[in-house]
Amino acid sequence: MTGEAPSELVDASLPNPRVVVPGHGWFERRRLTALVERHWDFVGRLLRHLGVDDGDVEDAAQQTFMTLNQKLEQVERGKERAFLASCALNIAARSRRQRGRRREVGDEALWELEARENPEAALDQRRRLARLEVILAKMSEEQRAAFILYEIEELTLAEIAEVLAVAQGTVASRLRRAREIFQEAARS
Amino acid sequence: MSDLERLSISGSTDERDLVRAARDLRPSSASKQRAMLGLGLASATALTPTTAVAVAKSIKATLGAAWPLFASKWTAAALIVTVGASVAVVRSQRLSATPPQRPEHAAAVPAPIVQSPPPLAHSPSVASRRSEPEATTNLGSPNTQVSPGASSPKRVAAPSPTEVELFDAARARLSTGDSAGALKVLGEQLHTYPGGNLALEAKALRIEALDGMGQRQRALAEAQAFLAQNPSGLTSHRVRRWLEKRSMP
Numbered sequence: 001m002t003g004e005a006p007s008e009l010v011d012a013s014l015p016n017p018r019v020v021v022p023g024h025g026w027f028e029r030r031r032l033t034a035l036v037e038r039h040w041d042f043v044g045r046l047l048r049h050l051g052v053d054d055g056d057v058e059d060a061a062q063q064t065f066m067t068l069n070q071k072l073e074q075v076e077r078g079k080e081r082a083f084l085a086s087c088a089l090n091i092a093a094r095s096r097r098q099r100g101r102r103r104e105v106g107d108e109a110l111w112e113l114e115a116r117e118n119p120e121a122a123l124d125q126r127r128r129l130a131r132l133e134v135i136l137a138k139m140s141e142e143q144r145a146a147f148i149l150y151e152i153e154e155l156t157l158a159e160i161a162e163v164l165a166v167a168q169g170t171v172a173s174r175l176r177r178a179r180e181i182f183q184e185a186a187r188s
Numbered sequence: 189m190s191d192l193e194r195l196s197i198s199g200s201t202d203e204r205d206l207v208r209a210a211r212d213l214r215p216s217s218a219s220k221q222r223a224m225l226g227l228g229l230a231s232a233t234a235l236t237p238t239t240a241v242a243v244a245k246s247i248k249a250t251l252g253a254a255w256p257l258f259a260s261k262w263t264a265a266a267l268i269v270t271v272g273a274s275v276a277v278v279r280s281q282r283l284s285a286t287p288p289q290r291p292e293h294a295a296a297v298p299a300p301i302v303q304s305p306p307p308l309a310h311s312p313s314v315a316s317r318r319s320e321p322e323a324t325t326n327l328g329s330p331n332t333q334v335s336p337g338a339s340s341p342k343r344v345a346a347p348s349p350t351e352v353e354l355f356d357a358a359r360a361r362l363s364t365g366d367s368a369g370a371l372k373v374l375g376e377q378l379h380t381y382p383g384g385n386l387a388l389e390a391k392a393l394r395i396e397a398l399d400g401m402g403q404r405q406r407a408l409a410e411a412q413a414f415l416a417q418n419p420s421g422l423t424s425h426r427v428r429r430w431l432e433k434r435s436m437p
Contacts (some may be wrong), residue, residue, distance in 0.1 A: 033229045040223060044215030055425035058219045062226050068254050069227055128209035135206070151195050152210045175192065182195070 004105040028072055035080050036065055042153060049136065049148045050092035060091045064103050084162045085155070089145055105175050139178050147178035225385075276429030351381040360394060388423045395427065399434075408434060 043061045052060050064087045068075065075083045136144050145164060149155045150171075157175075161168045196207045197215070296302055354377035362370035374394045378387060398407035411431045418424045 029229060033224070036220065036223055036227065036229065040220045041214045044208070044219065045213050048213065049210060051332070057215065061215065061219070062223050065223060065227060089400060125209045125212065128206050129213065132206050132210050150192075150209075153193070154194065154196075157191050169333055179195065182206075183199075183203065186200070186206060 005050060008186065032065075032069055032072060035068065035084075039081055039084055040065075042081065043088050044089050046148060046153060049096075049132075049152060050089065050096075050145065051136070052092050052095045056095055060088070060095055063091050064088050066077050079162075081155075082159055082163050085153075086165075089163070093141065127158065135182055136183050138185060143174045143178035143181065146174040150175050151179075151182075199404055200218075200313040206250070218312070330407040349376075351377060351386050354380070355386045355390060355393075358390070362393065362400065367397045371401065388418060392423050392427055395430070406435070 040061065042063050044057055047057050047060045048054065064084055067087045068080065068084060071083075136147070139147060142164070146160060149160045149163065150157070152182070155163070157168045157171050160171045164171065194207075195203050196211075198202075199207065354373055356369045358373040358377065361367075361373060371394065374390050376385070376395065377390050378394075381387065384390075391410075395407050395410050395414065398404075398410060408431065411434075412425050414427050415431070417426055
């Protein structure tokens with residue numbers, strides 16, 4: 001439909017046949033389904049730790065997968081996670097520039113805390129996440145990305161170098177500095 | 189270049205706990221389902237590995253002694269895919285064609301008719317979107333009609349628009365400035381699918397439609413009521429932002 005004005009209150013990506021890339025057949029759809037199943041948590045967590053507001057994480061994650069959907073045929077098999085990470089970094093950078101007020105971690109509609117059935121453990125997790133957020137905010141964007149991808153998401157240095165399009169040595173250097181900041185803040 | 193030892197292994201207890209808390213954070217499974225819908229993927233009806241195993245077990249149990257005849261892996265795989273696809277098709281057809289059963293008191297209310305709505309025809313991808321709550325039995329569609337000329341009444345089920353179709357129609361109308369039309373279709377959606385997967389979105393869209401009709405005070409009141417009933421969630425987040433923007437002087 002031409003001339004359509006986007007709604008402010010409705011997710012523009014809600015059920016809409018237009019988002020399905022023409023030409024995607026059964027195998028592409030199966031591949032995409034499997035990728036969402038496998039990497040949805042990774043992308044959501046990554047966006048959140050990269051500083052995207054809780055309330056915007058889901059939209060940002062959907063945007064990330066929309067991008068993958070559009071470029072699916074160009075993304076080499078086995079390199080999807082790196083592609084998603086790269087997209088998420090760009091989307092997170094845009095989101096941070098437009099950021100509003102961050103909501104408290106633990107909104108049950110958005111996140112599933114591992115220890116939800118145990119309120120005390122869940123509270124501990126929220127506290128740790130809040131503390132981690134303060135620590136991550138002390139890092140530069142590059143250091144933060146290297147730290148999250150390596151320490152939290154456990155990508156290898158080679159994978160991170162590919163995601164960030166820099167040399168492995170550069171990743172190692174950013175990571176070392178990020179770890180110093182993290183360890184110093186964790187001790188205090 | 190060899191990788192450094194990770195903090196989750198070499199760090200202090202405190203450092204390990206911080207990293208673990210970050211790693212344990214997961215988006216809700218509902219958000220993943222919404223993403224599947226957004227991408228036009230049939231997450232619930234597609235043949236996932238778990239479903240495939242369940243289907244295979246079911247086939248094996250049904251075939252009993254004849255199972256070894258099918259036990260070559262390629263034969264079994266072909267059988268699983270075929271049966272699984274049939275199950276998905278049948279199920280998605282049922283989901284897209286059958287509105288949920290209405291409460292008893294609503295059964296006597298004539299089905300409201302959406303007049304000349306924009307595309308309400310079944311689109312190919314609608315069946316795969318699984319937007320309607322699953323109805324286990326179809327105990328009479330509200331749109332069932334009786335043929336007047338027939339000697340024995342013949343019940344013909346008129347195609348009912350699915351929840352997604354109604355929602356898309358309302359959204360399309362709102363986007364072209366037809367707020368009144370959108371409001372009418374949303375009323376039909378919320379009446380037919382009161383607990384549907386898109387009910388919250390429809391209520392949010394209704395706020396926007398009311399505002400579009402110039403009923404600002406009513407829209408603000410509905411937004412506040414919406415947030416009181418649904419304090420958290422993605423749609424509430426949008427409504428809250430909308431409300432904050434409208435409340436600014």
